[in-house]
Amino acid sequence: MQVLGQLYRGFLYAMAGIAGAMLVWLMVSVVTSVTMRNLGLQPFAWLFTSSEYAILYMTMLGAPWLVRERGHVHIELVTAALPAHARRIVSRSVAAICVAICALLAWKGAELMLTNIARNDLDVRAYYFPKWVLTAAFPVCFGLMAVEFSRYVFGKTLMHSGEAGIHE
Template structure:
């Protein structure tokens, strides 16, 4: 089981690194596009499309890693006022609700990918790109986020610290 966990953690880290690289690519592609426009040139069609896909993929690939690191946004104002037992219960209840929502979205994403493949849907803006190349990120990302939230719902760690304010 330890090997499987290491592979899983490696997958999350790889997704986070890809998301970081995509963020750098977005900066570079915007710089290239703006420079070309200022020089009176028409930016390459793939430049805009890669930026759109990059923005989507960096969000989807980085999200499970952020959940693992508790890097997502949540407000501790309510949990900070509760007694320790209530804090623990509320934190686990919120994590369980997040698992349910993520599983629902993962299933909806799976259905979307299945339909895109069955119907041979394409994104036809700059190039003919199979739509499932884009939509496959939904079930993968939300499925991984469901696993990460489940760690907080049933594992020893809690999602909320119970401390209001910024603690970095």
């Protein structure tokens, strides 16, 4: 079981690493595109399209890792003012709602991906690109976010520490 946990954690960190590489690619592609335009050249069509795809994948691939590291945006002003017992209830309830929402989005994302496959949908811009390749990130990443949020529902660690806003 411990090996499975290490593989899972490694997968999350690999996804986050790929998201980081895509962030670098966004910087390179924007600088290249702007430089080409300033030189009077027409930027490559695939440059803009690959940037759009990278924004989607960067967001989706990095999100499960952010949930794991509690790096996602949440406001702790209310939970910081609560007593410890109430904070646990509120934090676990919020995490449970996040699990439900992520599970629903994973389900709907899987339906969308399967529809794209069945219809043989293509994204037609610079190239003909199968849409299911883009939408495949939804069920995988939202499913992993549901798993990560469930760690805050059932695990020892709470999503809300109760410290932000008071000790900063």
